[in-house]
Amino acid sequence: MSSTSGTPRGPIDSSRVPRYAGPATFARLPRLDEVGTADVAVVGVPFDSGVSYRPGARFGGNAIREASRLLRPYNPAQDASPFALAQVADGGDIAVNPFNINEAVETVEAAADELLGTGARLMTLGGDHTIALPLLRSVAKKHGPVALLHFDAHLDTWDTYFGAEYTHGTPFRRAVEEGILDTEALSHVGTRGPLYGKQDLTDDEKMGFGIVTSADVYRRGADEVADQLRQRIGDRPLYISIDIDCLDPAHAPGTGTPEAGGMTSRELLEILRGLASCNLVSADVVEVAPAYDHAEITSVAASHTAYELTTIMSRQIAAARSTDA
Numbered sequence: 001m002s003s004t005s006g007t008p009r010g011p012i013d014s015s016r017v018p019r020y021a022g023p024a025t026f027a028r029l030p031r032l033d034e035v036g037t038a039d040v041a042v043v044g045v046p047f048d049s050g051v052s053y054r055p056g057a058r059f060g061g062n063a064i065r066e067a068s069r070l071l072r073p074y075n076p077a078q079d080a081s082p083f084a085l086a087q088v089a090d091g092g093d094i095a096v097n098p099f100n101i102n103e104a105v106e107t108v109e110a111a112a113d114e115l116l117g118t119g120a121r122l123m124t125l126g127g128d129h130t131i132a133l134p135l136l137r138s139v140a141k142k143h144g145p146v147a148l149l150h151f152d153a154h155l156d157t158w159d160t161y162f163g164a165e166y167t168h169g170t171p172f173r174r175a176v177e178e179g180i181l182d183t184e185a186l187s188h189v190g191t192r193g194p195l196y197g198k199q200d201l202t203d204d205e206k207m208g209f210g211i212v213t214s215a216d217v218y219r220r221g222a223d224e225v226a227d228q229l230r231q232r233i234g235d236r237p238l239y240i241s242i243d244i245d246c247l248d249p250a251h252a253p254g255t256g257t258p259e260a261g262g263m264t265s266r267e268l269l270e271i272l273r274g275l276a277s278c279n280l281v282s283a284d285v286v287e288v289a290p291a292y293d294h295a296e297i298t299s300v301a302a303s304h305t306a307y308e309l310t311t312i313m314s315r316q317i318a319a320a321r322s323t324d325a
């Protein structure tokens with residue numbers, strides 16, 4: 001039985017305990033072992049052995065937790081108190097092998113299976129984009145092939161790097177090959193920057209992806225983009241994968257493969273809010289590499305991104321509960 005049938009245990013009260021005191025959990029929420037089970041488990045994935053350029057995303061989860069100390073319990077943009085609507089808890093980190101990518105991929109999948117098996121939705125923090133593959137595998141075991149919204153400067157549908165199948169540039173090609181994505185509802189958002197060749201785009205299109213470039217977001221605006229994405233997704237189970245490099249380097253310098261001309265954090269947050277009615281089953285925020293960050297710009301943006309995503313999940317959990325009742 002979920003601990004969440006009672007009143008959810010919320011964050012530490014920052015008017016009584018200064019928000020900079022004590023060890024960091026996401027949004028100062030309780031640890032998962034303090035509440036038993038959760039409706040939304042926030043979990044760190046300290047893994048970056050799949051990167052093609054700057055390493056450091058293994059430290060992303062903890063940097064996001066630190067930056068998330070300043071999140072407050074009421075989200076006016078979605079008119080909701082996410083941590084009162086559902087039990088959100090910090091499940092700590094998945095202990096992955098940094099020296100063996102295949103084993104790490106298996107470990108992430110197994111840990112996700114266990115958490116999803118308790119009935120929780122997953123909100124993962126940190127790691128490089130390699131980890132989206134095992135997370136999607138696990139989510140698809142539970143829900144069947146899922147719709148995917150992929151926010152990223154990059155396509156991440158390349159085939160191999162140095163002969164390696166599991167890297168941060170290849171998770172979504174593997175996922176399509178494995179049949180774990182609903183190819184009627186796949187979109188990249190924020191795409192930009194130089195490619196290896198035009199073939200990258202034709203391959204990607206054949207896999208079923210639609211592309212909303214960073215320039216499209218700028219030209220059409222967040223509301224129109226969110227409306228279009230919502231129509232494409234419908235009521236399918238949805239996974240949202242957010243590579244923080246979807247943001248411009250001015251908004252997210254702390255990342256491994258930065259590309260000029262990206263979205264603002266305001267655009268990203270507004271698009272997410274426009275997706276609040278979608279059936280969001282799990283999400284990740286990846287590629288936060290704090291060593292290249294300044295003044296926590298990137299981890300603050302990532303913490304707010306995870307906050308909007310957890311708010312969407314909590315609202316849906318609460319709505320489903322009230323229809324059941």
Ligand SMILES: N=C(N)NCCCC(=O)O
Nearest residue numbers: 052129154156168169257
């Ligand atoms: N940041 C992610 N996930 N992918 C970037 C791969 C770009 C490349 O090295 O070609």
Ligand SMILES: [Zn+2]
Nearest residue numbers: 153154243245
């Ligand atoms: Zn990227």
Ligand SMILES: [Zn+2]
Nearest residue numbers: 129152156243
């Ligand atoms: Zn990526």
